[in-house]
Amino acid sequence: MLRAYRSDDVRQAEAPLLERGVPLMDRAAAALATEVIRRVRALGNRVPGTEVLGLVGSGNNGGDVLFALARLARRGVSASAILTGTPHAAGYAAASRAGVRFADAGTLRSLAESAEVWIDGLVGIGARGPLREPALEIVRELEEVRVGRPVEPLVIAADLPSGIGADDGTVPGLALRANVTVTMGIAKPGLVLDPGRRYAGEIVQVPLGLEEFLPSEPALLSVGARDIADMWDVPGPDSHKYSRGVVGVMTGSLRYPGAALLSTSAALAGGAGMVRYAGPRETSRLVVSQHPEIVTDMGRVQAWVLGSGVNMDDPEAASEVARRLQESITAGIPVVLDAGAITLLGSIDVPSTVVITPHAGELAELLAARGEPLSREEIAAAPSRAARLAATLTGATVLLKGSVDVACAPDDPLWAQGGAAGWRATAGAGDVLAGLLGSILAQWGDELADLGKGHGIPARLAAAASYIHGRAAAIAYGTGRPIVASEIAGAIPQAIGEALASTGE
Numbered sequence: 001m002l003r004a005y006r007s008d009d010v011r012q013a014e015a016p017l018l019e020r021g022v023p024l025m026d027r028a029a030a031a032l033a034t035e036v037i038r039r040v041r042a043l044g045n046r047v048p049g050t051e052v053l054g055l056v057g058s059g060n061n062g063g064d065v066l067f068a069l070a071r072l073a074r075r076g077v078s079a080s081a082i083l084t085g086t087p088h089a090a091g092y093a094a095a096s097r098a099g100v101r102f103a104d105a106g107t108l109r110s111l112a113e114s115a116e117v118w119i120d121g122l123v124g125i126g127a128r129g130p131l132r133e134p135a136l137e138i139v140r141e142l143e144e145v146r147v148g149r150p151v152e153p154l155v156i157a158a159d160l161p162s163g164i165g166a167d168d169g170t171v172p173g174l175a176l177r178a179n180v181t182v183t184m185g186i187a188k189p190g191l192v193l194d195p196g197r198r199y200a201g202e203i204v205q206v207p208l209g210l211e212e213f214l215p216s217e218p219a220l221l222s223v224g225a226r227d228i229a230d231m232w233d234v235p236g237p238d239s240h241k242y243s244r245g246v247v248g249v250m251t252g253s254l255r256y257p258g259a260a261l262l263s264t265s266a267a268l269a270g271g272a273g274m275v276r277y278a279g280p281r282e283t284s285r286l287v288v289s290q291h292p293e294i295v296t297d298m299g300r301v302q303a304w305v306l307g308s309g310v311n312m313d314d315p316e317a318a319s320e321v322a323r324r325l326q327e328s329i330t331a332g333i334p335v336v337l338d339a340g341a342i343t344l345l346g347s348i349d350v351p352s353t354v355v356i357t358p359h360a361g362e363l364a365e366l367l368a369a370r371g372e373p374l375s376r377e378e379i380a381a382a383p384s385r386a387a388r389l390a391a392t393l394t395g396a397t398v399l400l401k402g403s404v405d406v407a408c409a410p411d412d413p414l415w416a417q418g419g420a421a422g423w424r425a426t427a428g429a430g431d432v433l434a435g436l437l438g439s440i441l442a443q444w445g446d447e448l449a450d451l452g453k454g455h456g457i458p459a460r461l462a463a464a465a466s467y468i469h470g471r472a473a474a475i476a477y478g479t480g481r482p483i484v485a486s487e488i489a490g491a492i493p494q495a496i497g498e499a500l501a502s503t504g505e
């Protein structure tokens, strides 16, 4: 489970260690220098003589880089630094003693053109708002140099790529894209959330011993392989199909029959004991012909999947979905509300056992109906804020889909799941996610009903479903090839199996 903390929490956790005289910056710089050396060697280059350019702001982030440059210079690296202002005094002294060259802004371009490695220490968690001059001009120039080079430099960000919001991943202006981010002490939400994540590259976390001083509740969590065993029910000798959870699925229509197939495939693949399908007669026939294990008579259901591919312009279908939603809320049964059915929350409040699964466009529609209009672009620029807003307005758990899926209930922590490549963005992939989520909610149906309203478990389960969905997509696209949604559904059992068998993160 990855845990990320806001800047203020990180600062508070650093304070007692700094008071005790723990050399945090020295450790951060050592880790940064080690990472540079490791990467240079991995590229097949010798460390002595390698050209490294440090971009040094006037805060402690610049201090990290100055101390790292000093270490590298002592190893024979040809190290230069560009300063944006008065630098960290001790760092400057150490770098000077080690022979780091301080260049003026006029030489930035030629240094950046020849350096194999750039280290970004312009700003870290002390940054406020969009990057300002002179850092802004430096980043602009570096991005120009990068595209003009025959071989791109290796860019290593200290703590965070400069220009991204540490706490929310927003990128209000320019930011310097890194191949690797060496983050100090603990991950920050901005490294996990879109769009900040896109600038971070691979994340290396440097242990600084902050854990015992961090609050018990992180700002953001991310499910990993090892967490799946805590959330997925592994059937035992006493298990039977009802104890394993029954999913009710009301999806698909004559207009979108495929949604019925995809959502039921995923509900089956997700490991519930039984799937009941409650769509139109024609789609029922299709579903049963493809999946003979699906039941079409109604009985006990522990979670409902409503809406994927339902034609909400058909008043009969729409009122049937609304009725199921209301009945489920009354009975405390968790519900996945997908696609057009999400608009039902334009006018009603629900408990957090109702999980909505919008993409940015569907969320924009819902927020507009609630009198808080945000455009698709505004949602994409700050998905965590938009998801939280929708959860607060409706009471629902929101799973906002995108390249990083974000899940939250109104108050509990935020969950974010990234890592799936763009191949996953294919028609019907959302129907698969809805069915899969229904399957895991059904396994938890009785516990959720007992716990009552207003808790964060559905968000955790939504994140788990999103993790498995991303892994299933990755199994399907392998090293990279086009896939279709039914292949994602087909790979769900393997994704669950691999996670259950995993012992590492």
Ligand SMILES: NC(=O)C1=CN([C@@H]2O[C@H](COP(=O)(O)OP(=O)(O)OC[C@H]3O[C@@H](n4cnc5c(N)ncnc54)[C@H](O)[C@@H]3O)[C@@H](O)[C@H]2O)[C@@H](O)CC1
Binding pocket: 014, 018, 024, 025, 026, 028, 029, 057, 058, 059, 060, 061, 062, 064, 122, 123, 124, 125, 126, 127, 128, 129, 130, 131, 132, 133, 135, 158, 159, 160, 184
């Ligand atoms: N306190 C410590 O001893 C430690 C600090 N660490 C490093 O220190 C960083 C935090 O240091 P600081 O609190 O000094 O903050 P930063 O170094 O992140 O930023 C502060 C500096 O950036 C400028 N700045 C702020 N917003 C800006 C913007 N939008 N555009 C351009 N410049 C801007 C400020 O004027 C100030 O000079 C962490 O990210 C981490 O890299 C680590 O070394 C761990 C230990």
Ligand SMILES: Nc1ncnc2c1ncn2[C@@H]1O[C@H](COP(=O)(O)OP(=O)(O)O)[C@@H](O)[C@H]1O
Binding pocket: 359, 401, 402, 403, 404, 405, 420, 421, 422, 423, 424, 425, 426, 427, 428, 429, 430, 431, 432, 433, 469
């Ligand atoms: N750029 C992307 N990279 C990876 N996954 C993505 C990307 N964009 C969207 N996704 C995922 O693809 C799926 C698309 O779902 P959705 O938009 O609802 O499609 P549909 O309605 O056709 O099923 C979601 O699971 C989402 O998380």
Ligand SMILES: [K+]
Binding pocket: 061, 120, 121, 122, 123, 124, 157, 158, 159, 160, 161, 162
């Ligand atoms: K930085």
